[in-house]
Amino acid sequence: MRGKKVVVLTGAGISAESGIKTFRDNDGLWENYRIEDVATPQAWQADPELVWKFYQARRRQMKEVGPNPAHEALARLESELDDFTLITQNVDDLHERGGSLSIIHMHGRLETLRCEKSGQIEVRMSDEDLEDDFLFCNCCAESSRVRPDIVWFGEMPMQMDEIYDAIGSCDVFIVVGSSGHVYPAAGLASAARLAGAQTILVNFEMPINGYDFDEVHLGKAGEILPKLVEKWLAE
Numbered sequence: 373m374r375g376k377k378v379v380v381l382t383g384a385g386i387s388a389e390s391g392i393k394t395f396r397d398n399d400g401l402w403e404n405y406r407i408e409d410v411a412t413p414q415a416w417q418a419d420p421e422l423v424w425k426f427y428q429a430r431r432r433q434m435k436e437v438g439p440n441p442a443h444e445a446l447a448r449l450e451s452e453l454d455d456f457t458l459i460t461q462n463v464d465d466l467h468e469r470g471g472s473l474s475i476i477h478m479h480g481r482l483e484t485l486r487c488e489k490s491g492q493i494e495v496r497m498s499d500e501d502l503e504d505d506f507l508f509c510n511c512c513a514e515s516s517r518v519r520p521d522i523v524w525f526g527e528m529p530m531q532m533d534e535i536y537d538a539i540g541s542c543d544v545f546i547v548v549g550s551s552g553h554v555y556p557a558a559g560l561a562s563a564a565r566l567a568g569a570q571t572i573l574v575n576f577e578m579p580i581n582g583y584d585f586d587e588v589h590l591g592k593a594g595e596i597l598p599k600l601v602e603k604w605l606a607e
C-alpha cells in the first residue's frame with residue numbers, strides 16, 4: 373500500500389460500532405422513520421418541523437458517541453501514506469474525532485447548518501443550538517432560517533469533481549461499511565476498477581455491488597480494519 377495512491381469510501385457501517393444506526397439493516401426504517409419522510413427536500417417543504425426535530429436528535433446523538441477502532445485505523449493509514457483521500461457518506465464527525473485530517477463529506481455534515489437564503493454554512497453545535505426550535509443564520513442582515521447541511525435524496529452530492537478526480541487516478545480503492553444502494557457513491561467502486569484500481573471491500577455482509585471488488589473482507593470494521601491496516605502498511 374505504501375507508495376500507492378489510495379482512496380477510501382466509508383458508509384454507515386463504519387459508525388455502527390460507535391452506536392449510530394445504519395440505514396438499511398433490520399426493519400428498513402431509519403431511527404423509526406421512513407427515509408422519504410425525513411431525508412428529502414419534499415419532506416422539508418411539507419413538514420419542516422418533523423425534519424428539523426429529526427436532525428436535531430441526530431446532532432444531539434452525535435455528541436454522545438465516539439469514534440471506534442475502524443475510524444482510528446483510517447486515521448493511521450492517512451498518517452502513514454503520502455497520497456490518501458478519505459471520502460465519507462456519513463454525516464457524523466467520527467472520522468474527524470478519530471484523527472482523520474482531510475475528509476470529503478459527500479452527503480453533508482450534521483455539525484454545520486445551512487442558511488436557506490444565502491446557502492452559507494455555519495458550525496452550530498453549542499447546547500442552545502441543539503434544541504428542537506428552528507435556528508436562524510448569522511449571515512443575512514435579516515436572519516433567515518437554517519436547514520440541515522445534509523444532501524437529501526434528489527439533491528446533488530458535494531465535491532463530486534474532486535471525488536471523480538481521486539477515483540480516476542487511484543491505485544487502490546477501499547470501501548468500508550456501505551450497502552451499495554445509493555448512487556453515485558455505489559458506482560465509485562466500478563468506476564475505480566474501470567480506471568485500473570485494485571478494489572477492496574470491508575463490510576459486515578456482502579453488499580449488492582459486491583461483484584465490483586477484487587478483495588472482500590466480511591466482518592465488523594472495528595475488528596478487522598485495524599488488522600488489515602497494519603498488514604497493508606507492512607507490505
Ligand code: APR
Nearest residue numbers: 383384385388394395396461549550551575576577592593
Ligand atoms: N462493520 C462493517 N460493516 C457494517 C457494520 C460493521 N460493524 N455494521 C453494518 N455494516 C454494513 C451493513 O452490512 C451494510 O451493508 O454497513 C452497511 C450499511 O449500509 P447502509 O445502512 O445502506 O449505509 P450506507 O451504504 O452508508 O448508505 C448510503 O444512504 O440513506 C442514505 O445518505 C444516506 O449516506 C447514506 C446512504
